Amino acid sequence: MTADLRKRSFIKLATLSALSASMLAACGKKEEAAPPPAPEAAAPTAATSEPLKAAWIYIGPVGSAGWSFAHDQGRKAMEAEFGDKIKTTFVESVPEGADTERVLRDLVSQGNKLIFGTSFGFMEAMVKVAKDFPDVKFEHATGYKTADNMNVYDSRFYQVTYLAGVAAAHTTKTGTLGFVGSFPIPEVLRNINAFTLGAQSVKPDIKVRVVWANTWFDPPKETEAANSLMNGGADVLLQNTDSTAVLQAAENAGKLAFGWDSDMSAFGGKAHLGSVVVDWSNYYRKTIKSVFDGSWKGNQITRWGVPEDQNQLVSVSGQIPAEAKARIDEIKAKMKDGSFDVFIGPLKDASGKERLAAGVRADDDWMGKIDFFLPGVEGSLPASK
Structure with a gap:
């Protein structure tokens, strides 16, 4: 500003020198005589915020x-x-164990601030890495351990x-x-027992054989597991594994x-009776929005299912009779309204031991500790991994 005033002094009348001096003094007191704003004042409008970097790790391809x-x-949604x-x-x-930790640390080093780990076996590595990087948000699928910067979703x-199970009982x-x-x-044990209960609601004496x-x-x-079951008399199969191999074995x-x-x-061709599916997009949407608006917080456990439209039975085959479809729709409606x-x-478990008293509705704590088969389930129950 001083240089600007000096330039002006050369082109103004000498009689204005006193006034120029008083203007300089006024500028020192931050009064109104300051020159017009410099062009760079508009620069902030050109600034853009960095995108949120989010990463997912998968157990399989x-x-x-x-x-x-x-x-x-x-993720694509x-x-x-x-x-x-x-x-x-x-x-x-990504293999579970040491490789999980290595991949997580690498993703953090790349600047990812939100990381989703999508397998139960990633849990311990995620807990460890989350502790080392408190400014990164971690989300773990199907686990049970949380932290100030780590949540569980299931x-x-x-x-x-x-x-x-209801559909299977009508077609076996x-x-x-x-x-x-x-x-x-x-x-996995929840799913085996639930499949059995659904089938037994139609045919109380039905059996469910398990191969690990x-x-x-x-x-x-x-x-190999699917063929073993079919060789043992099973004619309708369900799985808790990730590929299409079981369905294709049934078709063959x-x-x-x-x-x-x-x-x-x-x-699956003619073998396909329906698909038990999960749509993760609603949870991912909720989580990412909470990061954007600053409401995200750790130590949370979220479990969604039929009521939230996260889980569905889709592409139901015409081989399932209308009676079964009507029954499925009726049960689904009751699941949605909580009845x-x-x-x-x-x-009672397969040994006759009471596991849940009459009239008691299982909570998440109970379901998170299932370590038994219900009556009607046949197979070994090895120690959990």
Whole structure:
């Protein structure tokens, strides 16, 4: 400003020198005689905020169906909805354990501020890394441990596996159903027991045989387990594994089966009775919006199911009789309004021990500790992983 005033002094009359001096003094007191704002005053309007960097890690390949595919569909939905406000990335086929921790730390180093871990076995690594990076938000699917910067989100698959059990009971000819299990953790045991209860609501003497694949994604092992069940008399199969192998094995053997995690109707031919699916997009939308508006907080556990339209039985086959479809719709409506629940006492395990007293509705704590088979389930129950 001083230079500007000096320039003016050369072109003004000498008689104005005293006035120039008084203007300089006034400027020192921050009064109104300051020169017009400099052009750079408009610069802030050109500034743009950085997009939220969010990452997903998957236990298996994304592929075109299954668990990781369903999560990735949710990720893509967020890209479509939020546009340039978000930048997403994913890492597929991440082994549980030390590799999980390595991948998480690498994603943090890349500047990701929101990380979704989509397998139960990622839990311990996520807890450890979350502690080291309190400014990063972590979201863990299907676990139970939280922190100030880590939440848990889950899906009530057992509600839809109950509906699948109703459908299976109406289509079986042998009275024996099969279930390909991944690992004997509460999440999987809930589904096995719910499938059994749904089937027994139609045919009380029906049996459900279980073979463990001991993997989340391994098509050859899943096929082997499915064939073992069918060789043992099971003619309708459900699974808790991620590939289409069980459904395709049923198709090859002329049996029936359900898709899992995503709509698998395109892979099962005549074997496909329906698919037990999960839509993660509603939860991802809620979470990302809470990060944007500053309302996100840790130590939260969110479990959604049929009432929130997160879980559904889709692409229901015409092989399921109209009577069964009507019954499924009736139960689904009661699940939505809260008048029906899958696990209501009295419930005894396969050994006859009471697990839930008469009239008691199971809460999440009870369901998170399931370590038993209900009557009618046949198979070994190894120690959980």
